[in-house]
Every structure is written in structure tokens, then in C-alpha cells.
Amino acid sequence: MSTMSYALRDSTTMVRRRIKHMRRYPSLTIQLVGLPVVFLLLFVYVFGGTLGDGLGAGSGGRSEYVAYVTPGIILMAVAMVAMGTAVSVAMDMMEGVVARFKTMAIARVSVLTGHVVAAMLQTFFAVAVVLAVAFAIGFRSDANVVEWFAAAGVLAMLAFALTWLTVAMGLVAKTIDSASNMPQPLVFLPLLGSGFVPTDSMPAGLRWFADYQPFTPVIETLRGLLLGTGIGANGFGAVAWSAGIALVGYLWARKLYNRQD
Amino acid sequence: MTANITQPAIAVRGLRKKYGEKVVLDGIDLSVAQGKIFSLLGPNGAGKTTVVRILSTLIRADGGDMRVAGHDPVREPNAVRAAIGVTGQFSAVDKLLTGEENLLLMADLHHLDRREGRRRAAELLERFDLVEAGGKAASTYSGGMQRRLDLAMTLVGSPQVIFLDEPTTGLDPRSRRDLWQIIRELVAGGVTIFLTTQYLDEADHLADRIALLDQGQLVAEGTPEELKRQIPGGHVNLRFTDPAELDLAARTLGVAGRDDEALVLQVPHDGGVHSLRALLARLDDASIEVEELTVHTPDLDDVFLTLTEKKKEAVR
Numbered sequence: 001m002s003t004m005s006y007a008l009r010d011s012t013t014m015v016r017r018r019i020k021h022m023r024r025y026p027s028l029t030i031q032l033v034g035l036p037v038v039f040l041l042l043f044v045y046v047f048g049g050t051l052g053d054g055l056g057a058g059s060g061g062r063s064e065y066v067a068y069v070t071p072g073i074i075l076m077a078v079a080m081v082a083m084g085t086a087v088s089v090a091m092d093m094m095e096g097v098v099a100r101f102k103t104m105a106i107a108r109v110s111v112l113t114g115h116v117v118a119a120m121l122q123t124f125f126a127v128a129v130v131l132a133v134a135f136a137i138g139f140r141s142d143a144n145v146v147e148w149f150a151a152a153g154v155l156a157m158l159a160f161a162l163t164w165l166t167v168a169m170g171l172v173a174k175t176i177d178s179a180s181n182m183p184q185p186l187v188f189l190p191l192l193g194s195g196f197v198p199t200d201s202m203p204a205g206l207r208w209f210a211d212y213q214p215f216t217p218v219i220e221t222l223r224g225l226l227l228g229t230g231i232g233a234n235g236f237g238a239v240a241w242s243a244g245i246a247l248v249g250y251l252w253a254r255k256l257y258n259r260q261d
Numbered sequence: 262m263t264a265n266i267t268q269p270a271i272a273v274r275g276l277r278k279k280y281g282e283k284v285v286l287d288g289i290d291l292s293v294a295q296g297k298i299f300s301l302l303g304p305n306g307a308g309k310t311t312v313v314r315i316l317s318t319l320i321r322a323d324g325g326d327m328r329v330a331g332h333d334p335v336r337e338p339n340a341v342r343a344a345i346g347v348t349g350q351f352s353a354v355d356k357l358l359t360g361e362e363n364l365l366l367m368a369d370l371h372h373l374d375r376r377e378g379r380r381r382a383a384e385l386l387e388r389f390d391l392v393e394a395g396g397k398a399a400s401t402y403s404g405g406m407q408r409r410l411d412l413a414m415t416l417v418g419s420p421q422v423i424f425l426d427e428p429t430t431g432l433d434p435r436s437r438r439d440l441w442q443i444i445r446e447l448v449a450g451g452v453t454i455f456l457t458t459q460y461l462d463e464a465d466h467l468a469d470r471i472a473l474l475d476q477g478q479l480v481a482e483g484t485p486e487e488l489k490r491q492i493p494g495g496h497v498n499l500r501f502t503d504p505a506e507l508d509l510a511a512r513t514l515g516v517a518g519r520d521d522e523a524l525v526l527q528v529p530h531d532g533g534v535h536s537l538r539a540l541l542a543r544l545d546d547a548s549i550e551v552e553e554l555t556v557h558t559p560d561l562d563d564v565f566l567t568l569t570e571k572k573k574e575a576v577r
Contacts, residue, residue, distance in 0.1 A: 013369040
């Protein structure tokens with residue numbers, strides 16, 4: 001077998017290992033999925049009536065707001081799973097078994113790719129749960145099959161990028177606590193972007209941040225694909241941010257994992 | 262096996278490692294013959310684990326020339342990794358998986374096919390007395406069971422050289438003995454073992470050769486017997502039935518170490534058979550009746566304390 005197919009085989013083995021962990025200890029996954037669902041219900045039922053009217057389009061009210069907020073909540077779910085990944089990686093690094101992997105003649109990066117691929121599967125599970133709840137409380141999309149696939153692709157890119165970044169955070173963290181604190185801002189980025197309210201309702205400084213932070217173009221692209229609003233340059237922004245974060249996260253994670261001191 | 266029989270399994274010259282300003286290893290030379298147990302002995306913080314981490318490709322040395330199973334850990338880390346197995350100080354098992362899953366994971370990573378992997382896992386569970394626990398999560402295992410699983414995982418890949426870093430630290434005496442037995446069986450199968458320990462009796466029981474590491478330097482190296490002979494303190498105890506005999510013997514041999522209560526005379530002795538025979542001849546010539554004779558050779562504790570103490574004095 002070639003080096004490439006060994007790398008694939010070792011990575012598959014590591015993905016299976018992580019999936020076994022997740023299935024055996026589902027409480028972390030439930031937590032990661034639970035928070036976005038709670039936010040969805042909270043924002044739709046508690047704030048949704050008023051916020052929906054403030055959108056100034058369509059019929060307003062709660063039903064308008066479900067449509068508006070769902071893409072933001074989906075990104076929150078993506079960020080939550082990424083945060084969980086930092087914790088899982090930090091916990092894994094504290095176990096002696098990773099030192100064992102490093103002394104074995106296996107594809108070296110496979111421990112990390114195992115985490116990344118398993119986290120992406122976990123992301124899609126979380127997004128599916130959020131979407132199911134959203135549909136149950138009145139979210140409707142006019143997207144066709146191609147647009148759904150495109151939306152899945154955009155989410156996959158962002159999840160891939162954020163996961164590499166949080167893998168690096170898990171590696172650099174000295175304690176489990178710091179591993180869970182470091183990626184915490186990611187979970188709140190949808191709130192400080194166009195996830196929950198339009199950015200033009202914000203004060204100038206905050207609005208500037210909200211317009212230019214990475215989650216906003218992804219949310220707008222998602223909104224465009226699922227609800228038919230305009231995408232414009234946001235599609236390019238989503239791809240560029242994802243590619244940039246993925247590259248930085250990957251290089252940082254690889255450097256940390258390969259250090260020999 | 263790629264290495265031929267005359268080549269040492271591990272050869273190290275001038276190994277150095279610093280952490281910041283702190284010198285952890287200060288020029289170490291080692292040679293470990295194939296199929297033997299070599300023990301690196303030293304107190305906590307002496308640098309034992311650092312040696313293992315360098316030789317097993319986990320960290321890089323600052324200087325020195327190394328060969329493990331004929332390969333350089335720096336330039337050919339994968340060739341070294343393919344030849345070694347490491348059981349670290351902190352159990353290197355996946356605690357979230359069961360014992361059997363841990364072994365199957367190793368089989369997959371060694372690219373064994375599914376059937377061969379299952380066969381190997383079953384065989385190792387049996388050999389390490391883990392059949393019953395095989396289906397339970399490793400987090401529920403006792404310290405001794407985790408260590409056995411750890412070692413079993415190391416063996417899935419049939420390594421030529423096994424590093425055992427303080428394998429029995431924290432184990433109860435029974436589990437220690439069990440592990441010693443397993444280690445002996447491994448060596449009987451031709452594997453080379455590099456064992457670090459802070460327990461002198463462990464090195465004494467298991468090792469063919471011992472190197473004493475203290476503050477980053479080797480202070481002695483040799484077989485357990487050679488090490489014991491390096492330092493004074495050996496003696497023969499002679500016990501008598503009556504005080505008159507004791508008196509006579511003390512005068513004949515001209516020694517002062519006597520215990521009149523126990524009727525025991527302590528005679529300095531180097532542990533050699535020749536001088537023991539000479540001692541017995543002198544007692545015979547004087548027609549002295551000895552009730553009991555015991556030879557006390559210094560144990561490794563004596564060696565260790567003496568050698569590390571000497572170094573401290575030299576430093577002062």
C-alpha cells in the first residue's frame with residue numbers, strides 16, 4: 001500500500017475511534033446541540049414577536065423571525081461543535097494514548113484528521129437537529145436541491161475551518177478549562193453579526209465589526225440559499241474567510257502537534 | 262529483523278538535552294545488547310523519562326549520536342517507530358474504549374487485516390488475563406489491569422525493542438510480580454527491553470545490565486553483581502554457640518565487629534569465593550566451631566546511596 005492509502009486508512013481508524021467515543025458518551029454532544037436549540041426557542045417565542053416586527057419586511061411577527069434567525073442559529077450550532085472539539089482534543093492530549101500514537105509508525109496527522117472529520121459529522125448532526133426543530137416551529141425554505149447542497153457545502157467549509165482552528169486551541173490549551181474558554185467567542189459571533197438582527201440596526205462601531213466579521217457573510221449566504229434573499233459578494237466572503245481560517249488553523253495545529261520539545 | 266545479532270539494539274553516544282537553562286542529560290553513553298533487559302535506574306527527576314522520550318522519537322535531543330534497532334531516531338523516525346513499542350509512565354490506553362477495542366485499534370493502526378487483528382486481540386486478552394474485562398471500558402480498570410492492557414497494546418505490533426518507563430510505579434506488590442513475570446517471558450521470546458525504574462529491587466530482579474543515572478549523568482554501569490562489588494560494605498556474619506568460641510575467633514581473625522549478646526562476629530569481606538575459602542581455612546586451622554555463616558553482599562540500595570552520595574561530595 002502507498003503512503004497515501006495508509007494515511008487514509010489510519011485517518012479512518014481514528015475517525016472510527018472518535019465516533020465510538022461520541023456514541024458511548026453522548027452527554028457532550030447533547031450539550032452541544034442543546035444550547036442552539038434553546039436559543040432558537042428562546043429567540044422565536046420570547047423575543048420573536050417583537051423582533052419580527054422590527055425586520056420591516058413581509059408580514060412581520062414571529063413567523064417572519066423564525067425564517068430570519070434560523071441561519072444564525074445554525075451557525076451557532078457549528079460554533080458550539082467546534083468549541084466541543086477544542087475540549088475533546090485537549091482531553092485526548094492529556095491521555096497517554098496520544099503519546100503512544102506518536103511513537104507508532106502511522107500517518108502522523110491521522111490523530112488530528114480523526115478529530116476533524118468526526119467533528120464535521122457531529123456538526124451535520126447538530127445542524128440537522130436544529131433544522132428539524134426550526135421546521136417544527138414554522139421555518140420554511142423555498143430552496144431547491146441544488147441550493148440545499150450549496151448550503152451544506154458552505155456549512156461544511158466553515159465547519160472544516162473552525163474545527164482546525166479549535167483543534168489547534170485544544171492543542172495549545174494547558175487545561176480543559178482553558179480549552180473550553182478559548183473558543184467561546186465563536187459561539188457569540190452570530191449574535192454580534194447579522195445572525196439575530198440586521199446589522200444596520202446597530203450603533204456605528206458595533207455595526208462595523210458585525211459587517212466585517214467572518215460569520216456575517218456565511219449567514220447572509222445561507223439566508224440567500226435557503227430564503228432567496230440577495231447573496232451578492234457574501235458568497236465570496238464566506239469562501240475566503242473559510243479558506244483563510246482553515247489554513248491558519250491547520251498550520252497552527254500541525255505545528256503544535258509536531259513539536260518535539 | 263533488519264538488525265544483525267552483533268549489533269546492539271540501542272546505542273547512544275554523548276546524548277544531551279537541556280530545558281531552558283536546566284541541563285537534563287549531560288552526555289550519556291549507552292549500549293543495549295539484543296534480547297537483554299537493560300535497566301536505567303535513578304531517582305525521580307534524574308532524566309530517565311527524557312531518555313525514553315528521545316529514543317522513542319517523542320522529543321528531540323540537543324546533541325548526541327543514537328541508533329535504535331539500527332536506525333537514527335532523528336533522521337529515520339518512522340523506521341524506529343516501526344521497530345519499537347512504548348509503555349509510558351502514564352498509562353497509554355484509550356480509557357473511553359474497552360480493553361478489546363483498544364487492542365483492535367492497535368491492530369488497525371498496524372494494518373493487520375480484520376481476522377488477524379481479532380485473533381491477535383483475543384490471544385493478548387487471554388495472555389494478560391483480561392478476557393473477562395475485555396468488554397468493559399478501560400476507565401473502570403484497576404491500575405494493574407490498565408498496565409497489563411497497556412503492555413498488551415504495545416505487543417500487538419510485535420516490536421523488537423520495548424521501552425518500559427517505570428512500568429510498575431503505583432502497582433501493588435502482586436501486580437508488580439505479575440508484570441515482572443510477563444517481562445521475563447518477553448525477553449525469552451527474543452525482545453530487547455529498555456526499562457526505567459526507581460526501584461532497585463526491580464532492576465536487581467530483572468536486568469541483565471543496569472546503568473545508574475543521577476542528575477543527568479551516568480554514575481555507574483554494569484551487571485547487578487558488578488555494581489554491588491564496586492562498593493565496600495560486604496561482610497560475613499559468623500554466629501557461635503558460646504562466648505569462648507566467639508572470643509577465640511575474634512582474636513584469630515583480629516576483627517572488632519562483634520555482638521556479644523547475639524554471639525555474632527562481623528568480618529569484612531569482598532564477596533569473592535576465594536577469600537571466603539581462605540577465611541574458612543583460618544577458622545578450621547584454629548579448630549573454631551561456627552554455628553552459622555551468612556554472606557552479606559551489598560545490595561543495590563548500598564550502591565546507589567554510595568555512588569550518588571560520592572557525587573554530591575565531589576560537587577561540594
